[in-house]
Amino acid sequence: MRASLFITCYNDTLFPQTGRAVVRLLERLGVSIDFLPAQTCCGQMHANTGFRGEAFSQAKRFVQLYRDTECVVIPSSSCVAMIRDQYPGLFEELGNDDLRKQFAALLPRVFELSEFLTDKLGVEDVGAYFPHRVAYHASCHGLRGLHIGERPFRLLSKVRELKLTPIANLDRCCGFGGTFSVKNAEVSTAMLDAKLTDLLATDAEYCTALDNSCLMHVGGALHRRNLKMRPIHFAEILASTEGVYL
Numbered sequence: 001m002r003a004s005l006f007i008t009c010y011n012d013t014l015f016p017q018t019g020r021a022v023v024r025l026l027e028r029l030g031v032s033i034d035f036l037p038a039q040t041c042c043g044q045m046h047a048n049t050g051f052r053g054e055a056f057s058q059a060k061r062f063v064q065l066y067r068d069t070e071c072v073v074i075p076s077s078s079c080v081a082m083i084r085d086q087y088p089g090l091f092e093e094l095g096n097d098d099l100r101k102q103f104a105a106l107l108p109r110v111f112e113l114s115e116f117l118t119d120k121l122g123v124e125d126v127g128a129y130f131p132h133r134v135a136y137h138a139s140c141h142g143l144r145g146l147h148i149g150e151r152p153f154r155l156l157s158k159v160r161e162l163k164l165t166p167i168a169n170l171d172r173c174c175g176f177g178g179t180f181s182v183k184n185a186e187v188s189t190a191m192l193d194a195k196l197t198d199l200l201a202t203d204a205e206y207c208t209a210l211d212n213s214c215l216m217h218v219g220g221a222l223h224r225r226n227l228k229m230r231p232i233h234f235a236e237i238l239a240s241t242e243g244v245y246l
Contacts, residue, residue, distance in 0.1 A: 002032040003116070004069040006062075008076045009041040015212045021239035022075050022113065028239075029117075029126060036065050044082035047090070049179055059083075059090045060099065067102050071109040073116045075235050077142030077210045080112040085145060112142065113235055114151040114210065124154045129242040131161035135204035135229075137195070137218065139211040140173050152210065152234060159237060165202035172198065176217035192221055199229065206232045 003026060007019040023033050043058030062083065066072050074080050084107065091100045117123055136156060142148040156164050175191030195218065199207055205228070209215050212233055219231035 001030070001121070002034060002070045003073045004034040004036060004066055004071070006039055006042075006066070006072050006074045006079070007035070008074065008079045010079075011075065011212055014216065015233065018075055018212060018233045018235050021233065021235040022073065025126060025128075025235060025239040026073070028241075029121060029123065031121070034069065039065060042079040042082045043090075044079060044086070045178060047082065047086050052090070052093070055086075056090055056094060059087050059103075060094075062087075063099060063103050063106060066110075067106050069106075069109065071111060071116070071120065072106075073111055073113060075113045075210070075233065076212070077112050077139055077146050077148060078213060080110060080115075081141040081145035083107070083110055112146055112148065112210065114148060114155060115146070117155060117238075118151045125158035126155065126238050128159040128238045128240055129161060130159050130237045130240045132206055133163045133165050133202070133204040134206045134208055134232075134237065135165050135167045135199050135202040136170075136234075137167065137174060137199070137207055137209040137214060138170050139209050139214045140177075142210045143171060148210070155238060156208075156234075159240075160242075162237070165204045167202055168198045169194075174214045174217050176214055178213070188217075192217060196221055200227070204229060206230050206237075208232050208234050208237055210234050 005022060011018045026033055041058050043055040047055035087103060091103055111120055136152060172195055173191055174195045175188040207218055207229055215231035222229050
Protein backbone atom coordinates (compact mmCIF):
# COMPACT_ATOMS: atom_id res chain seq x y z
CA MET A 1 0.00 0.00 0.00
CA ARG A 2 1.12 3.54 -0.74
CA ALA A 3 0.11 6.55 1.37
CA SER A 4 0.78 10.27 1.11
CA LEU A 5 1.73 11.96 4.38
CA PHE A 6 0.19 15.37 5.03
CA ILE A 7 2.34 16.40 7.95
CA THR A 8 0.47 19.68 8.68
CA CYS A 9 2.11 23.09 9.01
CA TYR A 10 2.01 22.89 12.82
CA ASN A 11 4.00 19.69 12.95
CA ASP A 12 6.36 20.73 10.18
CA THR A 13 7.22 23.99 11.92
CA LEU A 14 7.24 23.01 15.59
CA PHE A 15 7.20 19.22 15.92
CA PRO A 16 9.12 17.62 13.02
CA GLN A 17 9.81 14.54 15.16
CA THR A 18 6.14 13.61 14.79
CA GLY A 19 6.41 13.38 11.01
CA ARG A 20 9.55 11.29 11.27
CA ALA A 21 7.77 8.99 13.73
CA VAL A 22 4.85 8.47 11.33
CA VAL A 23 7.27 7.53 8.54
CA ARG A 24 9.11 5.02 10.78
CA LEU A 25 5.84 3.52 11.95
CA LEU A 26 4.19 3.14 8.56
CA GLU A 27 7.31 1.87 6.81
CA ARG A 28 7.65 -0.75 9.56
CA LEU A 29 4.11 -1.84 8.68
CA GLY A 30 4.97 -2.14 5.00
CA VAL A 31 3.41 1.10 3.79
CA SER A 32 5.25 3.07 1.09
CA ILE A 33 5.27 6.79 1.93
CA ASP A 34 4.99 9.74 -0.42
CA PHE A 35 5.72 13.24 0.83
CA LEU A 36 4.69 16.14 -1.40
CA PRO A 37 6.97 19.13 -0.66
CA ALA A 38 4.39 21.58 -2.05
CA GLN A 39 2.01 20.89 0.86
CA THR A 40 1.42 23.75 3.30
CA CYS A 41 -1.61 24.20 5.58
CA CYS A 42 -5.14 22.82 5.67
CA GLY A 43 -6.47 26.37 6.14
CA GLN A 44 -8.07 25.81 9.54
CA MET A 45 -6.61 28.86 11.24
CA HIS A 46 -7.66 31.04 8.31
CA ALA A 47 -11.23 29.73 8.22
CA ASN A 48 -11.65 29.99 11.99
CA THR A 49 -10.57 33.63 12.06
CA GLY A 50 -12.64 34.80 9.11
CA PHE A 51 -10.03 34.79 6.35
CA ARG A 52 -12.20 32.87 3.89
CA GLY A 53 -10.15 33.71 0.79
CA GLU A 54 -6.99 32.29 2.32
CA ALA A 55 -8.91 29.21 3.50
CA PHE A 56 -10.29 28.70 -0.03
CA SER A 57 -6.76 28.81 -1.39
CA GLN A 58 -5.47 26.17 1.02
CA ALA A 59 -8.47 23.90 0.47
CA LYS A 60 -8.03 24.04 -3.31
CA ARG A 61 -4.32 23.36 -2.97
CA PHE A 62 -5.00 20.30 -0.79
CA VAL A 63 -7.39 18.78 -3.33
CA GLN A 64 -5.14 19.54 -6.28
CA LEU A 65 -2.13 17.98 -4.55
CA TYR A 66 -3.80 14.80 -3.32
CA ARG A 67 -6.61 14.06 -5.79
CA ASP A 68 -4.65 11.24 -7.45
CA THR A 69 -3.18 9.66 -4.30
CA GLU A 70 -4.17 6.23 -3.01
CA CYS A 71 -4.79 7.65 0.48
CA VAL A 72 -3.70 10.54 2.69
CA VAL A 73 -2.55 10.04 6.29
CA ILE A 74 -2.63 13.00 8.69
CA PRO A 75 -1.25 12.90 12.27
CA SER A 76 -3.66 15.59 13.48
CA SER A 77 -7.35 15.11 14.21
CA SER A 78 -7.99 18.86 14.08
CA CYS A 79 -6.73 19.13 10.50
CA VAL A 80 -8.75 16.09 9.43
CA ALA A 81 -11.81 17.64 11.08
CA MET A 82 -11.18 20.85 9.13
CA ILE A 83 -11.09 18.90 5.88
CA ARG A 84 -14.23 16.88 6.64
CA ASP A 85 -16.31 19.56 8.31
CA GLN A 86 -15.35 22.84 6.66
CA TYR A 87 -14.12 22.02 3.16
CA PRO A 88 -17.62 21.10 1.89
CA GLY A 89 -18.91 24.54 2.88
CA LEU A 90 -15.90 26.30 1.39
CA PHE A 91 -16.31 24.52 -1.94
CA GLU A 92 -20.05 25.20 -1.90
CA GLU A 93 -19.28 28.91 -1.54
CA LEU A 94 -16.82 28.72 -4.42
CA GLY A 95 -19.50 27.25 -6.66
CA ASN A 96 -16.98 25.12 -8.56
CA ASP A 97 -18.66 21.84 -9.51
CA ASP A 98 -15.47 20.23 -10.79
CA LEU A 99 -13.64 20.98 -7.55
CA ARG A 100 -16.55 19.69 -5.48
CA LYS A 101 -16.50 16.41 -7.41
CA GLN A 102 -12.74 16.03 -6.97
CA PHE A 103 -13.07 16.66 -3.25
CA ALA A 104 -15.97 14.20 -2.90
CA ALA A 105 -13.84 11.52 -4.57
CA LEU A 106 -10.82 12.30 -2.39
CA LEU A 107 -12.55 12.60 1.00
CA PRO A 108 -13.02 8.83 1.68
CA ARG A 109 -9.25 8.42 1.21
CA VAL A 110 -8.28 10.96 3.90
CA PHE A 111 -7.45 9.40 7.27
CA GLU A 112 -6.34 10.52 10.70
CA LEU A 113 -3.45 8.27 11.79
CA SER A 114 -5.34 6.05 14.26
CA GLU A 115 -8.17 5.64 11.71
CA PHE A 116 -5.67 4.63 9.04
CA LEU A 117 -4.07 2.00 11.26
CA THR A 118 -7.27 0.41 12.54
CA ASP A 119 -9.73 0.98 9.69
CA LYS A 120 -7.55 0.90 6.58
CA LEU A 121 -4.66 -1.38 7.56
CA GLY A 122 -6.73 -3.41 10.02
CA VAL A 123 -4.00 -3.54 12.68
CA GLU A 124 -3.92 -2.78 16.38
CA ASP A 125 -0.60 -4.29 17.42
CA VAL A 126 1.98 -2.23 15.51
CA GLY A 127 4.98 -3.83 17.21
CA ALA A 128 5.66 -0.90 19.52
CA TYR A 129 7.52 -0.95 22.83
CA PHE A 130 7.26 1.92 25.33
CA PRO A 131 7.98 1.03 29.00
CA HIS A 132 6.31 4.02 30.63
CA ARG A 133 3.13 5.13 32.36
CA VAL A 134 1.02 7.09 29.87
CA ALA A 135 -2.14 9.19 30.16
CA TYR A 136 -4.18 9.75 26.98
CA HIS A 137 -5.81 13.16 26.40
CA ALA A 138 -8.75 13.00 23.97
CA SER A 139 -8.50 16.18 21.92
CA CYS A 140 -11.81 17.82 21.08
CA HIS A 141 -11.64 17.46 17.30
CA GLY A 142 -10.90 13.76 17.54
CA LEU A 143 -13.49 13.17 20.23
CA ARG A 144 -16.38 15.30 18.96
CA GLY A 145 -15.52 15.98 15.34
CA LEU A 146 -14.14 12.68 14.06
CA HIS A 147 -15.65 10.40 16.73
CA ILE A 148 -12.34 8.56 17.00
CA GLY A 149 -13.70 6.64 19.95
CA GLU A 150 -11.69 3.68 21.24
CA ARG A 151 -9.19 3.48 18.36
CA PRO A 152 -6.29 5.15 20.24
CA PHE A 153 -6.95 3.05 23.34
CA ARG A 154 -6.94 -0.17 21.34
CA LEU A 155 -3.63 0.75 19.73
CA LEU A 156 -2.01 1.88 22.97
CA SER A 157 -3.20 -1.22 24.81
CA LYS A 158 -1.10 -3.36 22.44
CA VAL A 159 2.13 -1.45 23.07
CA ARG A 160 4.47 -3.70 25.05
CA GLU A 161 5.32 -2.55 28.59
CA LEU A 162 3.14 0.56 28.30
CA LYS A 163 0.90 1.21 31.31
CA LEU A 164 -2.13 3.22 30.24
CA THR A 165 -3.44 5.20 33.20
CA PRO A 166 -7.10 6.31 32.98
CA ILE A 167 -7.77 10.03 33.23
CA ALA A 168 -10.86 11.50 34.87
CA ASN A 169 -13.10 13.77 32.78
CA LEU A 170 -11.70 12.43 29.52
CA ASP A 171 -14.07 14.60 27.49
CA ARG A 172 -12.84 17.82 29.13
CA CYS A 173 -11.13 20.28 26.75
CA CYS A 174 -7.57 21.39 27.54
CA GLY A 175 -8.49 24.99 26.70
CA PHE A 176 -6.23 25.53 23.70
CA GLY A 177 -8.64 25.90 20.79
CA GLY A 178 -6.15 27.75 18.58
CA THR A 179 -6.81 31.48 18.81
CA PHE A 180 -9.30 30.81 21.62
CA SER A 181 -6.36 30.57 24.03
CA VAL A 182 -5.21 34.01 22.88
CA LYS A 183 -8.58 35.78 22.73
CA ASN A 184 -9.87 34.19 25.95
CA ALA A 185 -6.68 33.67 27.91
CA GLU A 186 -8.24 33.61 31.38
CA VAL A 187 -10.88 31.04 30.43
CA SER A 188 -8.28 28.99 28.56
CA THR A 189 -5.96 29.00 31.57
CA ALA A 190 -8.76 27.90 33.91
CA MET A 191 -9.61 25.01 31.57
CA LEU A 192 -5.95 24.07 31.36
CA ASP A 193 -5.64 24.06 35.16
CA ALA A 194 -8.58 21.64 35.40
CA LYS A 195 -7.06 19.38 32.75
CA LEU A 196 -3.69 19.39 34.53
CA THR A 197 -5.35 18.39 37.78
CA ASP A 198 -6.82 15.32 36.08
CA LEU A 199 -3.57 14.49 34.28
CA LEU A 200 -1.35 14.79 37.33
CA ALA A 201 -3.71 12.58 39.35
CA THR A 202 -2.78 9.69 37.05
CA ASP A 203 0.88 9.83 38.11
CA ALA A 204 1.78 9.17 34.46
CA GLU A 205 5.22 9.91 33.05
CA TYR A 206 3.83 11.01 29.68
CA CYS A 207 0.71 12.69 28.36
CA THR A 208 -0.16 11.69 24.79
CA ALA A 209 -2.73 12.89 22.27
CA LEU A 210 -3.50 12.88 18.56
CA ASP A 211 -2.80 16.62 18.26
CA ASN A 212 0.42 18.47 18.99
CA SER A 213 -1.57 21.66 19.47
CA CYS A 214 -3.11 20.28 22.67
CA LEU A 215 0.22 18.81 23.70
CA MET A 216 1.96 22.16 23.24
CA HIS A 217 -0.64 23.83 25.46
CA VAL A 218 -0.37 21.17 28.16
CA GLY A 219 3.40 20.91 27.79
CA GLY A 220 3.85 24.64 28.26
CA ALA A 221 2.07 24.48 31.60
CA LEU A 222 4.07 21.42 32.68
CA HIS A 223 7.30 23.21 31.79
CA ARG A 224 6.37 26.45 33.58
CA ARG A 225 5.56 24.49 36.74
CA ASN A 226 8.69 22.38 36.47
CA LEU A 227 6.67 19.17 36.51
CA LYS A 228 8.09 15.83 35.40
CA MET A 229 5.28 14.68 33.11
CA ARG A 230 6.22 15.06 29.44
CA PRO A 231 4.00 15.53 26.37
CA ILE A 232 4.47 13.10 23.48
CA HIS A 233 2.52 12.65 20.26
CA PHE A 234 0.65 9.38 19.82
CA ALA A 235 2.71 8.57 16.69
CA GLU A 236 5.99 8.78 18.60
CA ILE A 237 4.83 6.11 21.05
CA LEU A 238 3.67 3.79 18.27
CA ALA A 239 6.93 4.31 16.37
CA SER A 240 9.02 3.32 19.40
CA THR A 241 10.59 -0.14 19.48
CA GLU A 242 12.70 -1.99 22.00
CA GLY A 243 15.87 -0.69 20.40
CA VAL A 244 14.62 2.89 19.97
CA TYR A 245 12.34 4.47 22.56
CA LEU A 246 12.27 7.53 24.78
